[in-house]
Amino acid sequence: MITRGIRGAITVDENTPEAIGSATIKLIKEIMSRNNIEIDSISHAIFTLTSDLNADFPAKYARINLRWKDVPMMCFHELDVPNSLKKCLRVLIVVNCSETFEPEFVYLEGAAGLRK
Numbered sequence: 001m002i003t004r005g006i007r008g009a010i011t012v013d014e015n016t017p018e019a020i021g022s023a024t025i026k027l028i029k030e031i032m033s034r035n036n037i038e039i040d041s042i043s044h045a046i047f048t049l050t051s052d053l054n055a056d057f058p059a060k061y062a063r064i065n066l067r068w069k070d071v072p073m074m075c076f077h078e079l080d081v082p083n084s085l086k087k088c089l090r091v092l093i094v095v096n097c098s099e100t101f102e103p104e105f106v107y108l109e110g111a112a113g114l115r116k
Helices: 017-035 058-065 109-114
Strands: 002-011 042-049 073-077 088-097 106-108
Touching: 002 017, 002 109, 017 058, 017 088, 017 106, 042 058, 058 073, 088 109, 106 109
Parallel strands: 002 106, 042 073
Antiparallel strands: 002 088, 042 088
8 A cells, every 4th residue: 555645726716715615625526536535545635725815724624524524634825926826725635545546636617727
């Protein structure tokens, strides 16, 4: 068994708890579906938000709405690089998996342009 990271990102419509929560749930559900992930295989998750998103913690929505109560999570601000994508929520989910597992990264909404 090894660990691999699965990256994902989504833009958030507005800086509100509701918008951050909705975007978090949508992104995580898509990552878990595309990669066939079970909660028990998740080692930990790291969330970042651009500096224009500070209304709430994305980890809260994973813990409450997606039942990630035993998954260690941290939330950070993304580096504020000039001309970078605004209102962007990113996640790195680290999973325990087989050596043959090939992660599919997920970029949704305005973040789809980050990876072509």
